[in-house]
Amino acid sequence: MLVKTYGAALHGIDAITITVEVNISTGINMHIVGLPDVAVKESQQRIHAALVNNNYKMPGRKTVINMAPANIRKEGSAYDLAIAIGILGASEQIVAERFADFIVMGELSLDGSLQPIKGSLPMAIEARQKGFKGIILPKANANEAAIVNNLVVYGAENITEVVEFFDKGVEPERFEINTREEFLSRIDEYEFDFEDVKGQENIKRALEIAAAGGHNVIMIGPPGSGKTMLSKRLPGILPPLNLHEALETTKIHSVAGLMSANDTLISVRPFRAPHHTISDVALVGGGTYPQPGEISLAHNGVLFLDELPEFKRTVLEVMRQPIENRNITISRAKFTVEYPASFMLIASMNPCPCGYYNHPEKACVCGPGMVQKYLNRISGPLLDRIDLHVEVTPVPFRELNKIRQAEKSAEVRKRVIAARQIQETRFEDTPGVYNNAQMSSKHLRTYCLVSEEGQELLKNAMEKLGLSARAYDRILKVARTIADLEPSANIQNDHLAEAIQYRSLDRDAWGT
Secondary structure, X not given: OEEEEEEXXXXXXXXXXEEEEEEEEOOOOXXXXXXXXXXXXXXXXXXXXXXXXXXXXXXXXXXXXXXXXXXXXXXXXXXXXHHHHHHHHHOOOOOOOOHHHEEEOOEEOOOOEEEOOOOHHHHHHHHHHOOOOEEEEEHHHHHHXXXXXXXXXXXXXXXXXXXXXXXXXXXXXXXXXXXXXXXXXXXXXXXXXXXXXXXXXXXXXXXXXXXXXXXXXXXXXXXXXXXXXXXXXXXXXXXXXXXXXXXXXXXXXXXXXXXXXXXXXXOOOOEEOOXXXXXXXXXXXXXXXXXXXXXXXXXXXXXXEOOHHHOOHHHHHOXXXXXXXXXXXXXXXXXXEEEEOOOEEEEEEOOOXXXXXXXXXXXXXXXXXXXXXXHOOOOHHHHOOXXXXXXXXXXXXXXXXXXXXXXXXXXXHHHHHHXXXXXXXXXXXXXXXXXXXXXXXXXXXXXXXOOHHHHHHHHHHHHXXXXXXXXXXXXXXXXXXXXHHXXXXXXXXXXXXXXXXXXXXXXXXXXX
């Protein structure tokens, strides 16, 4: 007898419907075809033990299992449940009448219990798009899948619950979530706040500008000056995620297997801070069976690289294309996977190997040329993609001892949102451009017009400070954001002057 059950395969951050065809005929042995990997082939032993331990029979005849379409590689153990239900239906131990209404996914333990799987959210989205009535998953994944509206989501603890549902109509636990209510209830749940930071008003101002225009930032300062503390608070002043961004971010974390049983929808912007020993594949994604990297896990949020010169050169160089294109394409011989990677890069570094170059109190002990050599670990093309270079100095004791409370992140966020709304209106007719950091040279000529006095100011700055030519466009973009924060329709001279001071590493005198 031939029956069909339905599962889903992950491709990038999306899912593809897989038809599991089970045919039982005269003969012996069990064969799984349709480009399965080793984990899928090993399901035979898991399924056999699970069925026997739950008082079902494994058919003693020839069983052929085809996973269509056959040109897509099937990976992992999540197909166990779909195959097991197909075998029971084909051997007429249960009724197969309602198999076509549901996508069924789950990994089987030997006792028949269901283990969590990756990617349940994109699978649920695929089920709704393809017209399935519902999806049956392990209970640990049901909350995540339930954020998809107009889809029946059942969470089962073991194979017996799934069998009784198809055979006797006994429903497992059904999960329902009001997606919009869930999203709005957690939209402001940030752990860190700017009000905890004493002093460093100039750095807070720089981060506010970065958040308002989507600019990348690098902070240079001695150990203990607050670079990491300030970076962790950046997501709290960014505009809140909209529902589309929240779903896209959740899909990426779901595919990576980072969602727990209690997680539903990621409502706050992610903050990823990988260690400097990370490999290039772990950063951008890939591997034998491609998975999202840190830049994709930081999508719609912040990627923080602490001690930037300590990262391997190859790791930093592979980021250049994703920073520009805001996605990463992983190519293999037989397929190509694309992951989104629209993130804000915030990096920090010591000014020299000992950490105390330009320190107001402690002397630098590095030899001649060491400061410039340390900076040269970061390539020019990467620095070219970082708009704001900010020098961070230690906070004096008189600031640490102040009782006066600093401005809250919520207040800063209001100004950032207002500036972003101006940019949304400005670029509403330009697809792919959402903020000032993404402006092209053509946009600069249109939206970043400067008076004659401003041009003279720029000329003097470039000549006296020895700024490189690549700094010119960056200064104009940052000045445009500063003007939007006021708000001002035109770029004024004071906007340009403030933007010029954020190009520390472009100065000829730096590190000499």
